[in-house]
Amino acid sequence: MAKGLLFVLSGPSGVGKGTVGNALREKLPELTYSVSATTRSPRMGEQDGVNYFFKSREQFLGMIERDELLEHAEYVGNYYGTPRDFVDQTLAQGKDIFLEIEVQGALKVKEKFPDGIFIFLLPPSLDELKDRIRGRGTETQATIDHRMSVAVDEMNLLRHYDYAVVNDEIDFACKRIESIIIAEHCKVHP
Numbered sequence: 001m002a003k004g005l006l007f008v009l010s011g012p013s014g015v016g017k018g019t020v021g022n023a024l025r026e027k028l029p030e031l032t033y034s035v036s037a038t039t040r041s042p043r044m045g046e047q048d049g050v051n052y053f054f055k056s057r058e059q060f061l062g063m064i065e066r067d068e069l070l071e072h073a074e075y076v077g078n079y080y081g082t083p084r085d086f087v088d089q090t091l092a093q094g095k096d097i098f099l100e101i102e103v104q105g106a107l108k109v110k111e112k113f114p115d116g117i118f119i120f121l122l123p124p125s126l127d128e129l130k131d132r133i134r135g136r137g138t139e140t141q142a143t144i145d146h147r148m149s150v151a152v153d154e155m156n157l158l159r160h161y162d163y164a165v166v167n168d169e170i171d172f173a174c175k176r177i178e179s180i181i182i183a184e185h186c187k188v189h190p
């Protein structure tokens, strides 16, 4: 059986990865989405096992020690990581998997999956990015400032990605990503 394809979506905090990812879920229900582990506290409405697997620092360090994570990174004071088995099992079943992760983690995944497809979501501008993080109402001013300073470093790593998609409008961004997925399936693989 042919293996599935691995897609990674990265981009600065607040650019709209979750929003576009949710729109994509509706359009492409056959795509499997990885649920990450994190030490960050749940936001209002977030559910354990749905949005994230919420872990204590000790639990997360245990996952690292047991080599249960495909990649992990520390981002703005918290750990985030991708459970390895779920990714491996999904691909082995011939299904595509979609990871929504930050840049340090994405580069680690690229080392392990050089054939993965790496997509970077860009904001129309830095001012718009700041408005989106602020508008979401989930972060303190200090965290917004920290996430914005990381955003500039993250965007400097765009060259490591295969595709750049501007999230100007949710439906357009979603359509572009859907087109990338379709095109990757039409590729002639050796």
Ligand SMILES: Nc1ncnc2c1ncn2[C@@H]1O[C@H](COP(=O)(O)OP(=O)(O)OP(=O)(O)O)[C@@H](O)[C@H]1O
Residues within 6 Å of the ligand: 011, 012, 013, 014, 015, 016, 017, 018, 019, 020, 132, 133, 135, 136, 167, 168, 169, 170
């Ligand atoms: N194209 C868009 N136009 C206007 N607002 C948008 C657009 N896409 C997303 N947003 C809004 O921007 C805010 C941030 O979006 P979202 O939470 O999806 O970002 P994210 O990249 O997943 O952030 P994080 O990495 O911090 O989890 C949300 O309030 C969302 O409604």
Ligand SMILES: Nc1nc2c(ncn2[C@@H]2O[C@H](COP(=O)(O)O)[C@@H](O)[C@H]2O)c(=O)[nH]1
Residues within 6 Å of the ligand: 011, 012, 013, 017, 036, 037, 040, 071, 072, 073, 075, 080, 081, 082, 083, 100, 101, 102, 103, 104, 105, 106
């Ligand atoms: N390296 C990883 N980054 C991840 C993972 N899951 C999510 N993320 C990214 O972290 C930041 C912050 O997320 P937030 O939910 O606190 O706003 C964002 O860029 C996510 O994409 C992961 O497993 N590994």
